[in-house]
Amino acid sequence: xxxxxxxxxxxxxxxxxxxxxxxxxxxxxxxxxxxxxxxxxxxxxxxxxxxxxxxxxxxxxxxxxxxxxxxxxxxxxxxxxxxxxxxxxxxxxxxxxxxxxxxxxxxxxxxxxxxxxxxxxxxxxxxxxxxxxxxxxxxxxxxxxxxxxxxxxxxxxxxxxxxxxxxxxxxxxxxxxxxxxxxxxxxxxxxxxxxxxxxxxxxxxxxxxxxxxxxxxxxxxxxxxxxxxxxxxxxxxxxxxxxxxxxx
Amino acid sequence: xxxxxxxxxxxxxxxxxxxxxxxxxxxxxxxxxxxxxxxxxxxxxxxxxxxxxxxxxxxxxxxxxxxxxxxxxxxxxxxxxxxxxxxxxxxxxxxxxxxxxxxxxxxxxxxxxxxxxxxxxxxxxxxxxxxxxxxxxxxxxxxxxxxxxxxxxxxxxxxxxxxxxxxxxxxxxxxxxxxxxxxxxxxxxxxxxxxxxxxxxxxxxxxxxxxxxxxxxxxxxxxxxxxxxxxxxxxxxxxxxxxxxxxxxxxxxxxxxxxxxxxxxxxxxxxxxxxxxxxxxxxxxxxxxxxxxxxxxxxxxxxxxxxxxxxxxxxxxxxxxxxxxxxxxxxxxxxxxxxxxxxxxxxxxxxxxxxxxxxxxxxxxxxxxxxxxxxxxxxxxxxxxxxxxxxxxxxxxxxxxxxxxxxxxxxxxxxxxxxxxxxxxxxxxxxxxxxxxxxxxxxxxxxxxxxxxxxxxxxxxxxxxxxxxxxxxxxxxxxxxxxxxxxxxxxxxxxxxxxxxxxxxxxxxxxxxxxxxxxxxxxxxxxxxxxxxxxxxxxxxxxxxxxxxxxxxxxxxxxxxxxxxxxxxxxxxxxxxxxxx
Numbered sequence: 001x002x003x004x005x006x007x008x009x010x011x012x013x014x015x016x017x018x019x020x021x022x023x024x025x026x027x028x029x030x031x032x033x034x035x036x037x038x039x040x041x042x043x044x045x046x047x048x049x050x051x052x053x054x055x056x057x058x059x060x061x062x063x064x065x066x067x068x069x070x071x072x073x074x075x076x077x078x079x080x081x082x083x084x085x086x087x088x089x090x091x092x093x094x095x096x097x098x099x100x101x102x103x104x105x106x107x108x109x110x111x112x113x114x115x116x117x118x119x120x121x122x123x124x125x126x127x128x129x130x131x132x133x134x135x136x137x138x139x140x141x142x143x144x145x146x147x148x149x150x151x152x153x154x155x156x157x158x159x160x161x162x163x164x165x166x167x168x169x170x171x172x173x174x175x176x177x178x179x180x181x182x183x184x185x186x187x188x189x190x191x192x193x194x195x196x197x198x199x200x201x202x203x204x205x206x207x208x209x210x211x212x213x214x215x216x217x218x219x220x221x222x223x224x225x226x227x228x229x230x231x232x233x234x235x236x237x238x239x240x241x242x243x244x245x246x247x248x
Numbered sequence: 249x250x251x252x253x254x255x256x257x258x259x260x261x262x263x264x265x266x267x268x269x270x271x272x273x274x275x276x277x278x279x280x281x282x283x284x285x286x287x288x289x290x291x292x293x294x295x296x297x298x299x300x301x302x303x304x305x306x307x308x309x310x311x312x313x314x315x316x317x318x319x320x321x322x323x324x325x326x327x328x329x330x331x332x333x334x335x336x337x338x339x340x341x342x343x344x345x346x347x348x349x350x351x352x353x354x355x356x357x358x359x360x361x362x363x364x365x366x367x368x369x370x371x372x373x374x375x376x377x378x379x380x381x382x383x384x385x386x387x388x389x390x391x392x393x394x395x396x397x398x399x400x401x402x403x404x405x406x407x408x409x410x411x412x413x414x415x416x417x418x419x420x421x422x423x424x425x426x427x428x429x430x431x432x433x434x435x436x437x438x439x440x441x442x443x444x445x446x447x448x449x450x451x452x453x454x455x456x457x458x459x460x461x462x463x464x465x466x467x468x469x470x471x472x473x474x475x476x477x478x479x480x481x482x483x484x485x486x487x488x489x490x491x492x493x494x495x496x497x498x499x500x501x502x503x504x505x506x507x508x509x510x511x512x513x514x515x516x517x518x519x520x521x522x523x524x525x526x527x528x529x530x531x532x533x534x535x536x537x538x539x540x541x542x543x544x545x546x547x548x549x550x551x552x553x554x555x556x557x558x559x560x561x562x563x564x565x566x567x568x569x570x571x572x573x574x575x576x577x578x579x580x581x582x583x584x585x586x587x588x589x590x591x592x593x594x595x596x597x598x599x600x601x602x603x604x605x606x607x608x609x610x611x612x613x614x615x616x617x618x619x620x621x622x623x624x625x626x627x628x629x630x631x632x633x634x635x636x637x638x639x640x641x642x643x644x645x646x647x648x649x650x651x652x653x654x655x656x657x658x659x660x661x662x663x664x665x666x667x668x669x670x671x672x673x674x675x676x677x678x679x680x681x682x683x684x685x686x687x688x689x690x691x692x693x694x695x696x697x698x699x700x701x702x703x704x705x706x707x708x709x710x711x712x713x714x715x716x717x718x719x720x721x722x723x724x725x726x727x728x729x730x731x732x733x734x735x736x737x738x739x740x741x742x743x744x745x746x747x748x749x750x751x752x753x754x755x756x757x758x759x760x761x762x763x764x765x766x767x768x769x770x771x772x773x774x775x776x777x778x779x780x781x782x783x784x785x786x787x788x789x790x791x792x793x794x795x796x797x798x799x800x801x802x803x804x805x806x807x808x809x810x811x812x813x814x815x816x817x818x819x820x821x822x823x824x825x826x827x828x829x
Contacts, residue, residue: 014253018786027785027786030260030786031786032256073288074291185292185296186288188336188340188350189340190337191289191292194288195280195285
């Protein structure tokens with residue numbers, strides 16, 4: 001069984017995002033980039049399935065500019081067997097990403113596609129669901145526990161009401177939530193070995209996908225600074241204040 | 249205690265924009281040190297250090313090492329963190345591929361040490377001392393000794409020590425009395441007592457390999473009669489495994505001011521079996537192989553403690569509200585004097601990082617460059633910068649740790665803040681591996697006889713000439729022109745005054761080292777300002793420029809207090825009779 005894991009290059013979660021003065025986007029020159037943390041959890045889970053003998057091969061895939069190969073190298077250093085880089089400088093939105101992954105599914109025929117539940121840059125939380133629809137596969141999103149039993153995956157999902165366990169037939173799309181696992185520390189020798197593992201590169205044209213943007217970003221701006229609140233002495237005053245603001 | 253976050257942005261800035269680390273991949277043997285590997289190493293080392301080693305800094309300080317009947321137990325969590333760190337291969341980063349290392353440049357090991365020291369200075373000593381032992385064996389040990397010990401020292405499965413100091417032989421190693429008797433079977437019996445042995449005994453590993461300075465019976469007096477021996481805690485059997493216990497025992501551990509997580513041992517050699525490294529009576533030279541690297545490592549400890557104190561102080565100053573500042577700001581970071589302290593901390597810390605990484609790069613060039621003359625020039629730079637990296641960065645460690653407590657005010661003096669630990673930890677860095685006085689004497693003595701400080705002053709002057717007329721850099725270039733002229737003049741005075749009376753350099757060496765270091769930092773701040781000017785579209789670079797300006801206006805002028813003090817010579821220091829003090 002093959003597992004395909006999608007990873008995305010994002011601004012590191014420790015970086016304080018700065019909006020460019022002209023509102024055209026965020027400052028990224030020299031800013032530390034990392035693998036989306038939810039994707040790291042997805043890679044870890046795929047590797048654990050392989051180590052448990054449930055999968056034979058783990059393939060990491062990313063879509064993005066040349067530099068995105070750094071994140072593939074991270075996945076390879078964690079233990080992925082090989083990687084696919086769909087190289088593009090276009091802004092890729094979830095539907096395009098899902099189409100690209102679907103095209104790779106046709107080539108690689110994996111039994112599981114794993115993704116992080118969302119990327120911490122745009123927080124869209126759409127790619128996994130769209131991919132399942134395009135591939136006509138079952139989906140199990142927000143996974144906090146995963147057991148593979150033959151051709152079935154038993155997935156515990158984090159939902160609003162708590163936890164829900166579902167069984168999905170493979171092949172399926174599974175997206176990882178925060179508590180699925182704690183990713184391993186990469187070993188130095190594995191960083192060196194990752195350098196020698198293969199990365200196949202495709203263009204969008206190779207896959208017959210166009211980077212059609214259905215959403216256009218008009219302007220990027222920082223959230224308004226939060227204004228200081230007021231203190232009230234009694235509940236009555238609080239009710240009056242809330243009514244004045246139309247909140248009660 | 250403030251949480252440690254590796255300053256990856258600044259580290260990558262120094263690696264890429266100041267020292268151009270990508271050049272190392274062009275050196276034979278370092279082909280793997282490509283930008284992606286450099287980034288990967290820094291990223292992954294940061295994760296493991298931030299999450300597993302740095303959190304033990306405070307608990308290690310409180311708990312300390314425990315001694316019981318010859319056994320030493322490190323603070324809770326140290327053993328497990330050490331195992332994870334070594335199993336992840338980090339100790340082998342710059343070690344020879346022949347013995348299981350990764351053969352990467354020392355510059356990368358320096359970046360990792362920067363984080364390891366900041367994360368947990370006490371912890372960093374266990375792998376740190378092992379590095380020195382590896383280097384000495386690699387350079388001077390026989391093939392047999394290398395085959396027996398190097399692989400396990402490289403992987404960190406075993407650790408190493410440097411057994412030099414004895415009660416009567418500290419800075420003056422000519423007084424070493426530990427004896428070695430030739431058994432005429434390839435082994436020696438070692439007898440004597442060593443003190444202040446870092447990592448002499450602990451509970452992490454199956455074997456500890458001591459490198460010991462001792463004297464053969466017929467050895468000449470003084471430093472020319474010192475030999476170096478390998479003395480394992482457990483004898484190594486033919487399969488390479490630890491066997492019989494060798495009679496080298498830990499008699500006690502010291503109760504120290506700081507670095508409580510590091511075991512500092514009295515080691516008693518009771519006719520323990522040892523093996524001679526290299527030739528008899530050449531031990532002091534071999535010792536310096538370990539010592540020079542150890543000095544650079546201690547400089548990184550100073551940098552590390554400064555980084556951690558700076559992070560803690562900035563974090564607090566942004567949160568703490570106390571008295572509205574003149575500019576209307578509510579948090580104390582708006583108060584001019586708090587700002588002065590924070591800027592001083594930031595400028596000194598970042599300066600030390602630039603000097604340390606640049607020296608590391610020269611170390612790599614001195615080892616790996618195909619052209620001998622290039623190697624020689626690079627080695628000269630390492631020789632010059634070793635006392636600067638060691639002494640100035642550790643002085644900075646103390647200054648910055650002290651400011652860190654002051655920024656927090658009364659809260660800083662309370663243990664819970666975590667800031668006072670940095671002062672206690674930082675002091676030893678000025679002392680061990682050659683006190684900062686010894687470093688300064690090395691600079692004005694041996695290094696000045698080799699003409700190294702003078703040569704680098706010329707290099708700095710030449711570099712400055714390329715920027716004259718650059719208006720945007722004028723804010724630092726002009727002060728540096730004056731500073732270099734004064735440093736040049738002071739150096740010439742010192743050279744002449746040394747011929748008149750050797751007490752002149754001895755009494756002014758420490759101030760001279762400080763002055764020299766400040767100007768050296770200025771040299772690197774010009775590079776930083778130059779790089780930041782090229783890309784200002786980001787707060788990081790804006791902050792770099794502002795910090796360069798702060799250095800030029802507020803720190804570099806310290807030299808104007810130092811030059812006249814140096815040129816006043818030894819007379820004011822030495823005139824008083826002993827009884828008058």
